[in-house]
Amino acid sequence: MPHAVKPGSLSELSDIIAAADAPFEMAGTGSKRALGRPVQAAATLDMSSFSGIIAYEPEELILDVGAGTRLSDVEALIGARHQQLAFEPPDWSALLNAPHSGTIGGLVACNLSGPRRIKAGAVRDHILGIHGVTGAGDVFKAGARVVKNVTGYDMPKLLTGSHGTLAALTSVILKVLPAPETEETVVLTRLDDLQAVNMMSLAMQSPCEVSAAAYIPGEAAYLRLEGVAPSVAYRRDALAKLLKTPIEVMAAKSSAATWCAIRDGAMFAENPRHPLWRLSVTPSDAPDLIRTLKDQLDLRYVFDWAGGLVWLEVPPSPDASATLVRGAMKSGHATLIRAPEPTRAAVDVFQPQPAALAALSARVKASFDPRHILNPGRMYRGV
Template identity: 80%
Template sequence: MGAVLKPATPAELAEMIAAAEAPLEIIGTGTRRHIGHPVQAAATLDMSGFSGIIAYEPEELILDVQAGTPLAEIETMLAARGQQLAFEPPDFSALLGAAHSGSIGGLVASNLSGPRRIKAGAVRDHILGVHGVTGAGNAFKAGARVVKNVTGYDMPKLVTGSWGTLAALTSVILKVLPAPETEETVVLRGLDDAQAVEAMSLAMQSPCEVSAAAYVPDEAVYLRLEGIAPSVAYRRDQLGRVLKRPIEVMAAKSSATTWKAIRDGAMFAGNPRHPLWRISVAPSDAPGIISALRDKLDIRYLFDWAGGLVWLEVPPSHDATEALVRGSFRAGHGTLVRAPEATRAAVNVFQPQEAALAALSARVKDAFDPRHILNPGRMYRGL
């Protein structure tokens, strides 16, 4: 195991990166460390020292926080003021066998969002600013607590979802939103895959403001409504008329528990040896993906984002059945979120890029990290 570098200040971080002569693996709490190709690094850059709230302005709905701050700490603070991270960050600790739900910097680096993404957007849509250090050892800041129109590259959005391959983040500025007063979940039972997607599509196209839509096979379709109690009750009745099916209603406490399990992929946590994919496609394509795979593999699956996100668990194999999985959809992208290290080293963990996009990614990598020392190869080999 290589050396562990733990900077305490941005200046110290910049010095360490500038002086590095071999690749560095960036980690915060390490929760998502095993998503992506294994990083062959000479040393680990431990970012957990960058922890704490810089500024929280509840009235302005702005949070400025150091990147190593635990996500659980942030969510507790926001909840005390009746606010939330509206993109509903998932907690993959049980799924990946980690001890913590992760840091805010790791969340931004991964751009992972939960069920409310279909209504509120992804992490990338809520990021206002970042501070960090590039692979060249240059400190930078982009964005601000004040939302304004600017020209040039939107660097906060660019580094969001880059998995630490472009820069080591020291702090992030996020937009927060009021938490809903209450929630209910409308439940539909007895539907097959195609009927479930059809029902979810009807719900999302309605004026009922559904904040999440998911389907657990052989169980139910779940449609969440959030807001003030009278509005939720009115929209629930309207949704029942739109769907033209018998419905059940799940009250707030049970609703919250159900959506936490869907958000975190809890149904897949019990099989840690089984590779797990998250496939983002057009909702109408989701039933076809399952149909194409069901006769060839012993699979388990879940539809989130009204069918736009397919969680897919496949049997253990040396290649996570990559060819079959990627061959099951023509448009979209699939990410292998759980697999043994040897498997992750052998397959494309992230969706392979077309030539033009791969060339653009290479130019961006060269601009931010010309020596290719930050998490090299984690997303794509050679970058």
């Protein structure tokens, strides 16, 4: 087990990284260690000291928080003021065999968003500022509590989803939003894959302001409505007329539980040995993709983001069926979320990049982390 180096201040973190002569594996509480390719490093850079609420201005909808702060603590704090992180961060602790949902820094580094992403945007759309230290040991501060135009790198967006390969994040400034007064979910049963995608597409293109759309095969398609109660009721009735099919309605408590399960991939937690993929595809391609893969694999799947996101569980194999999965896709990208460490070391966990994009990624890595000190190889071999 690599030994841990735990800086207690920004200056100490900068000095440690600047003086390093061997790579670090970045970690807050380690809840996302099973995501991405394994990192071979002599030491772990423990970022857990950079935790706590720096500033919370509920009237301004702004939260400045240490990157090592647990997501559960943040959600409890803003929930008490009836506010939320609108991108609906998932809790993948059951999928990844982690003790809790992780930290804000891990959430940003992995760019994790839930079902509301199709309406509210992704993590990177809710970051106002970000602070940290690059792989060269340089302290940086990008963005602020007051939104301004940017020149050069838009660093909050660049670092979000970089999996700790560019910089060590110490704090994040997030935009928070009011939580909805209530929610209901329209339930459509007795649909096949194509019918479900068509129904979800119709609902998302309507003026009914559907905040999430998902389909669990053999169960139902789910369409969530959020807001004040009279508006939710009006939009539910309008949606029923638009869809021209019998509907069931799930009230607030059951609706919330259902969307938590979809958000967290709870239906895939029972088979921890089975590789799990998330495929980003054109929604209309999802039914054909599944039809093709069903002819070759015994699989389980769920559509989220109105069919634009496919959760796909496949049988255990040395390559997690990577060749079959990616070969069946017309476009988009496939990310291996769960697999044994030897498999994650052997296959491309993230979608292979075209040559031009790979060259650009290498230049960005060289700019931020010229010695490849931070999480080398986490995303791609040699990067």
